[in-house]
Amino acid sequence: MSTKTIRMTRDEVPVEETWNLEDLFPNELVWEAELVSVQEDVHTVTQYQSRLGEDAETLLGALKTLEAFQKRLIRVATYAMLRTSSDGTNPEYQAGSAKVASAFADIGAELSFVESELLTIPEETIENFIKEEPNLQTYEKMLADIMEKKPFTLAPEIEKILAALSEVHDAPYMIYERSKTSDMQFDPIVDHSGRELPMSETLYEDRYEMAADTVTRQNAYDSFIKTLDQYKHTYAATYATEVTKQVTLAKLRGYESVTKMLLHSQQVTEEMYENQLNVIQEELAPHMRRLAKLKQKEYGLDKITFCDLKAPLDPQYNPTTTYDDAKEMILDALQVLGAEYSAIMEKAFSERWIDRADNVGKQSGAFCSSPYGIHPYILITWTDMMRGTFTLAHELGHAGHFYLAGKNQELVNTDPSTYFVEAPSTMNELLLAEHLLEKTDDNRMKRWIISSLLDTYYHNFITHLLEGEFQRRVYTLAEAGTPLTADVLCREKKETIEHFWGDAVEIDDGAGLTWMRQPHYYMGLYPYTYSAGLTVSTAAAQQIKAEGKPAVDRWLDVLKAGGTLKPLELAKKAGVDMSEPNAIKEAVAYVGSLVDQLEKSYD
Incomplete structure (x- = not known):
């Protein structure tokens, strides 16, 4: 039985299983009209260009207008994103997302003057404005955060160009997600009884990876890895583009490293970042190796492999619920x-x-x-x-x-x-x-x-933390000028996993492909x-x-x-x-x- 005969298309899904997008917009026509409208109304903000430093009243008016406009932008963008997330194969949804990306690139370029212009106003002047106009206190932290960017901000005309290129800058993530939801196909699998089962990335991550049946788990892993392997060179080029973008921006803005730039936006010190990566890897590994050995014993396995790590500890007890x-x-x-x-x-x-x-x-x-x-x-x-x-x-x-x-x-x-x-x-x-x-x-x-x-801690303290360690390695290589080919990325991912699990778990080459699973690498140091x-x-x-x-x-x-x-x-x-x-x-x-x-x- 094929996957297509099992999984519903979006229009077959019962409405009670879906989210209510009408709370954002009553229908697509209203959304499209608002998309056009926000492009036309950008002048409500740009009318304040070259005036932000005039007086407290003008600054307050500009920030209030900007905030009201941003609320509209958020609604427009969210509607498009949610539709594409619900069905990435829908050409209308794809087109809608493309329209938003293009429009927002233009709008972003028009609005880039706000931050650039604020950075030209002396901090003392802004402090005086806040004293004169109490309602500006709402924006005090925002203004302070912008001032912290002052040493790393480029000339206004350059910032406008970079903002205009936002659609290009966001392209690696868009390509990655579009490919995953629309192009990836997985071979069906069989369980221990020989029954054929449908296979998709969602089914693997939400069901088969945690299957108690070792045959199902291994076959699903093999199908999963086989498809990842077919896309590794394309995804490597896509991710390498994202990394190059970040490294280049860090250099342009005068940061010591790309890590410092990405942590700056999080308002996190490098010490806090390093503590998370180093302490957990060093001190958690012994505990999790014990857990892996316990699973190996309970399953009666000669060895425990990477694809066994998320199997339930009690293979005969994996409760379901409605x-x-x-x-x-x-x-x-x-x-x-x-x-x-x-x-x-x-x-x-x-x-x-x-x-x-x-x-x-x-x-x-x-x-x-x-x-x-x-x-x-x-x-x-x-x-x-x-x-x-x-x-x-x-x-x-x-x-x-x-x-x-x-x-x-x-x-x-x-x-x-x-x-x-x-x-x-x-x-x-x-x-x-x-x-x-x-x-x-x-x-x-x-x-x-x-x-x-423990699965919660595995997800956050191992899966995502080792993604963080992988990122640290990748940015180090990129700043040293090492080309980020598929082989390099797979090697670094596998070594990261091997370092954590040591001799307790057998790590196969397929594990090295799992850097392709997550969109988080396109979200800075997330x-x-x-x-x-x-x-x-x-x-x-x-x-x-x-x-x-x-x-x-x-x-x-x-x-x-x-x-x-x-x-x-x-x-x-x-x-x-x-x-x-x-x-x-x-x-x-x-x-x-x-x-x-x-x-x-x-x-």
Whole structure:
């Protein structure tokens, strides 16, 4: 039976399994009209060109106008992105995304004067404007952040040219995603009984990679790797272009390195970045090697290989659940965060914020997009595996965060640094695990929950952290002038994985191709931030368990703060100090204690 006869097309999907895009625009015609309108209305902002330094009133008027215009742009872009994510094979959706990219390149070029012009105004003048006009205090952090860019900003005409080229700059990511959703085809697989099963990237990542049946898992891995191998040279050229872009921009702007440039936008020190990569790799590896050996023993394997690492520890116990049951579990677990937060979670389910369908062309993985002034949108592919409950809770954590930030902050102050952004999402996973452990007396179920919690740490402390280590290696090579061919990228990825797992796991050449799985490499230094967020949430979750309401109140205050504080200050507001490696060490030690519990349960 072929994949095409099993997976629905988008128009076959029941509406209740899809998100409600009408909350953004009633229909495509209204969206297209707004796309045209925002291009025509850019003059409402450009009328302030060469006037930002006139007086406080003019500056306030310009920033308010810009913010109102940006809200419109966000809605237009989000609509196009969500449609393409739901079905990347749809030519109308592809064309819509292309229209947005082209229009936004022009708009970005027109609006580039704002930052360039602000940088020409003396800081003392801006400080005086803020004193004269109290309403400018809303924009105080934004203005301060722009001033920090002053040493690295190019001449206004050059900044305008770079902004006009945004569509070209974004092309590597667009090509990568378009290819993954529209071009990649995978051979069907067979399980241990000889039954043929459909295969896709989504099915592999959401089901087969965690399959208890070793034959299914191995065959799916072989199919997955076979297809990746067919695309490696194209994807290497695409990723190399992205890296070259970043390295070139870093040099043009006068940064010491591309790493310093990318960390600058996150408002993170190089020491904080290095702590995450170094401490976790060095101190977590021994714990996870023990877990790998435990899986090898339970499966009766002569050796444990890369494709076995995400297999369930108990091969005969991999519980399933319905979407409705998962919903109730999540809602019950998150009641600890109070009535206000719980109400947001209820709205997510009742108002169709979530797209859970599995259809041809749908983007793999999961994400949450939160257009300001509307509500968050969550993409997930529901497969009835109970592990998906944790993924859904994770994305709802992002939704709760940005919903609260949007309700309590103006647009300019909603987005925190990516260094912090994964803390609210992983917090929900930790609270879900704690809740499930409290609700069961079944030792086998408890063991599964602990294993699922370890999956969360695996995802953030291993999968994404090793992506971060891979990035560190790639940027080092690029700055040294080494061509980033497919062979080089595969070698570096394989060596990164081998270094972490040592002799405990056999790493085949196919593992080296897995740098092709994630879009995160096109998002700056994003992968390592998953571990930073989970470090913060681990400490904060322990505080909630120990203190109750006072810790919950601190956490909700942090979510409502949005981007008003730098990541170090946000973490401290939650009661966690990330300026030193202690919180990272404690989180790793907690993971070690979970492995201890599993080992004892099998003695």
